[in-house]
Amino acid sequence: MTALALLGGSPLRTRPFRMWPQFDQAEFDALADVLNSRRWGGIHSGSEGESFETELAAYLQVPHAAVVSSGTAGLMIALRALGIRPGDEVVVPAMTYVATATAVSLLGGLPVFADIDSATHTINSSAVKAAISEKTKAIIAVHLGGQPADMDGLGAVADTYGIPIIEDCAQSLGAAWNGCQTGSLGTIGVFSFASTKNITAGEGGAVVTHDDELAARIASLRDHGRPPGGASDHPQLGWNLRLSEFQSAILRVQLARLKDHLAAKDKGAAYLASELSSVPGLRPVPVPTDLDPRVTAHGRFSFAFTFDSEAFGGEETGCTSVSVFRAALRAEGIPVSSRDLVACPDEPIYAEATSRDYSTSRTASATQARAACARLVLLGQAAGSGLLFEESAELADVVHAVEKIHENRCHLSREQRQPGRIHV
Ligand SMILES: *Cc1c(COP(=O)(O)O)cnc(C)c1O
Numbered sequence: 572m573t574a575l576a577l578l579g580g581s582p583l584r585t586r587p588f589r590m591w592p593q594f595d596q597a598e599f600d601a602l603a604d605v606l607n608s609r610r611w612g613g614i615h616s617g618s619e620g621e622s623f624e625t626e627l628a629a630y631l632q633v634p635h636a637a638v639v640s641s642g643t644a645g646l647m648i649a650l651r652a653l654g655i656r657p658g659d660e661v662v663v664p665a666m667t668y669v670a671t672a673t674a675v676s677l678l679g680g681l682p683v684f685a686d687i688d689s690a691t692h693t694i695n696s697s698a699v700k701a702a703i704s705e706k707t708k709a710i711i712a713v714h715l716g717g718q719p720a721d722m723d724g725l726g727a728v729a730d731t732y733g734i735p736i737i738e739d740c741a742q743s744l745g746a747a748w749n750g751c752q753t754g755s756l757g758t759i760g761v762f763s764f765a766s767t768k769n770i771t772a773g774e775g776g777a778v779v780t781h782d783d784e785l786a787a788r789i790a791s792l793r794d795h796g797r798p799p800g801g802a803s804d805h806p807q808l809g810w811n812l813r814l815s816e817f818q819s820a821i822l823r824v825q826l827a828r829l830k831d832h833l834a835a836k837d838k839g840a841a842y843l844a845s846e847l848s849s850v851p852g853l854r855p856v857p858v859p860t861d862l863d864p865r866v867t868a869h870g871r872f873s874f875a876f877t878f879d880s881e882a883f884g885g886e887e888t889g890c891t892s893v894s895v896f897r898a899a900l901r902a903e904g905i906p907v908s909s910r911d912l913v914a915c916p917d918e919p920i921y922a923e924a925t926s927r928d929y930s931t932s933r934t935a936s937a938t939q940a941r942a943a944c945a946r947l948v949l950l951g952q953a954a955g956s957g958l959l960f961e962e963s964a965e966l967a968d969v970v971h972a973v974e975k976i977h978e979n980r981c982h983l984s985r986e987q988r989q990p991g992r993i994h995v
Pocket of ligand 1: 641642644667670671739742763764765776
């Protein structure tokens with residue numbers, strides 16, 4: 572039995588996997604065209620921004636799309652467009668990228684954390700219902716990792732209370748629920764084009780809606796409060812959260828490639844899901860047999876699985892933590908995210924709010940979110956890697972690395988009890 576790379580053995584894989592982001596000559600040409608045009612920014616007719624908005628809206632089957640500088644900017648614009656005021660409550664998942672919640676806080680609103688579903692890791696509609704108060708003004712559904720949230724359940728809750736749903740689609744471009752693209756299902760959909768997302772220009776975002784009035788407000792809020800169409804007066808308070816033409820030009824190229832990318836990543840994910848299911852203690856999220864028929868397309872931002880430390884604890888009672896497991900995988904040459912996941916209510920900005928005069932929040936429920944954070948392993952773009960594009964022959968190394976760690980689990984748990992031996 573060969574020793575684990577984390578404990579000084581040789582790594583199972585030394586060849587790098589495919590990288591993320593992917594690009595080719597088309598991005599170079601698009602950038603050169605913008606450079607030569609001398610129109611590098613601004614919102615003008617015939618712009619790359621306008622063309623990208625039209626193409627994105629057509630892809631999502633929504634009438635309106637507005638490009639913005641980031642996903643977080645998009646969330647703030649969406650909240651502002653819906654009239655969220657200081658003190659208003661917005662229900663958000665207890666496990667998401669923290670920007671879902673901080674966008675609410677930055678507008679003076681109060682994020683209310685509602686727990687996730689243990690099978691899909693997306694916000695649980697019963698938990699949302701229980702989190703609603705008379706101050707609730709919106710719900711943010713996050714399609715985490717590319718897995719659509721339960722939009723049927725959430726829609727029923729939103730209808731009961733007459734409150735809008737903002738879809739945080741930062742990780743879900745290309746995902747579909749009942750045949751409809753994420754972003755087209757709620758009142759407003761928000762996308763991010765930051766480095767790891769399904770299409771990227773390094774930074775960027777978009778806000779989409781079916782509603783004409785909201786669309787006009789959104790377009791104005793990102794452009795100093797100017798009315799759409801470029802008039803020079805400023806009837807509402809707005810930010811400058813525009814996107815540059817260089818970014819829009821790259822995004823047009825990337826959007827055209829999305830369909831092929833998703834198909835390739837789906838194949839990689841299906842292979843990993845079936846192979847990793849047979850390793851004791853590992854469970855893909857969601858489990859292949861639990862697949863919801865309403866999820867008609869997955870966004871494949873990441874491939875996630877949970878790690879059960881008991882199954883990796885060896886004969887001795889000392890358990891291997893998920894951080895050590897991830898470090899062991901990385902040492903074997905498998906790109907996994909190194910960040911420890913933290914449930915939103917446990918982020919210092921919220922957990923230490925009273926002592927540090929940070930942002931206040933309310934936690935309605937977070938048990939499953941906390942449990943998931945202690946068990947989750949993320950592969951793919953979430954780890955900054957193009958791993959999911961690989962063929963099965965290459966992905967087999969992921970499975971072999973996991974099996975190697977499982978076989979050596981006794982060594983890992985023993986070493987772990989000697990302080991300083993393992994650097995996570
Ligand atoms: C990336 C991300 C955001 C923020 O997008 P930025 O473009 O980085 O501002 C918001 N929510 C989720 C779920 C994300 O993954």
